Amino acid sequence: MQPKAFFSLTCSKESGNTDLQPIHIIDFDDENNIINKNVLLHHAGEIWHIGASPADKGVLTTSYNKISDSRVLTCASVWRMPSEWESGSHDSPDDSAHSPQALQLLCHLDNTAHGNVACVLWEPMGDGKRVISLAESHIVLWDLQESSTKATISSSATLEGKGQLKFTSGKWSPHHNSTQLATANDTAIRGWDLRSMRVWSIRYNHSHDQLLLTASSDSRVILSNMVSISSEPFGHLVDDDDLSDSEENHHEEKGKEPLQDSIIATYEEHEDSVYAAEWSSADPWLFASLSYDGRLVINRVPRALKYRILL
Numbered sequence: 001m002q003p004k005a006f007f008s009l010t011c012s013k014e015s016g017n018t019d020l021q022p023i024h025i026i027d028f029d030d031e032n033n034i035i036n037k038n039v040l041l042h043h044a045g046e047i048w049h050i051g052a053s054p055a056d057k058g059v060l061t062t063s064y065n066k067i068s069d070s071r072v073l074t075c076a077s078v079w080r081m082p083s084e085w086e087s088g089s090h091d092s093p094d095d096s097a098h099s100p101q102a103l104q105l106l107c108h109l110d111n112t113a114h115g116n117v118a119c120v121l122w123e124p125m126g127d128g129k130r131v132i133s134l135a136e137s138h139i140v141l142w143d144l145q146e147s148s149t150k151a152t153i154s155s156s157a158t159l160e161g162k163g164q165l166k167f168t169s170g171k172w173s174p175h176h177n178s179t180q181l182a183t184a185n186d187t188a189i190r191g192w193d194l195r196s197m198r199v200w201s202i203r204y205n206h207s208h209d210q211l212l213l214t215a216s217s218d219s220r221v222i223l224s225n226m227v228s229i230s231s232e233p234f235g236h237l238v239d240d241d242d243l244s245d246s247e248e249n250h251h252e253e254k255g256k257e258p259l260q261d262s263i264i265a266t267y268e269e270h271e272d273s274v275y276a277a278e279w280s281s282a283d284p285w286l287f288a289s290l291s292y293d294g295r296l297v298i299n300r301v302p303r304a305l306k307y308r309i310l311l
Helices: 083-087 245-253 303-310
Strands: 004-009 021-029 034-042 047-052 059-068 071-080 104-108 117-122 130-135 138-145 150-158 169-172 180-185 188-193 199-204 211-216 221-225 262-267 274-279 286-291 296-300
Touching: 004 047, 021 047, 047 117, 059 117, 071 117, 104 150, 117 169, 130 169, 211 274
Parallel strands: 199 274
Antiparallel strands: 004 021, 021 034, 047 059, 059 071, 071 104, 117 130, 130 138, 138 150, 169 180, 180 188, 199 211, 211 221, 221 262, 274 286, 286 296
8 A cells, every 4th residue: 555645844944044945745654554754855945835746746846935136936846856756665764864855846837927926736637737826816827848847828817806816825626627726815715617618609688688698619508697787677577377376476485686697507418519509589588509510409598597587
């Protein structure tokens, strides 16, 4: 059974050299119930975040402070551990018995244009070739090439809002094919969709313009309720004949609270890119979508939403 390893960081100033920082590797041997410690040296500066590659156990990233022109910058780099650590053949003695070894620099994540880096996140289910850095108010997606010795920016996004917003933390979700990212800034938590799909069709409902229909190359059709841009006042009446007794009682008991902008439903009946979506001209609650493979799918607006809009 392989030992289970954890990284532990310290911001030690005992040596008088703040650029030289130890990374403690804690190995827990579950079978023998033994804890062993080792130390690697990080020569670049005071470390504030560390992340291990899910594909290559010998590669890791760090976010660290660096002094440049009398300013403290937070940078990020990709490193490789000594080869004997990668093989797992070391005996993991106590760190006091051996001289610490240094990490090998593979490449810098040059974030000069984006600002200080809060953390670097590895693609959780990937092949170790994609990382995300959160720098100030920017999300930057990097492609690692040539055995992680070269990093190029693949895409980026910016956190928009009032004031000087800055990311403080984040996590790349291992679910949904690693297409989602959660970030924290101050007291807010935000979700991000990392897919670079193309939206091929967008349609407003002919009768209720808060209903927005989109079709895209990820084979999905999304129905959104954008009440903030609706031209209709909240609280329309529906004919009593359209409601059953149970539905009428339900809506009388339910408080009339305004709806919020939201995704109402995601339709995933298609298996290929969806190039067209259209509302029915005869029935405002009916729509159809057509994908590249020739599949035509007809759906309805959920009944609950229909009556919330009308009542």
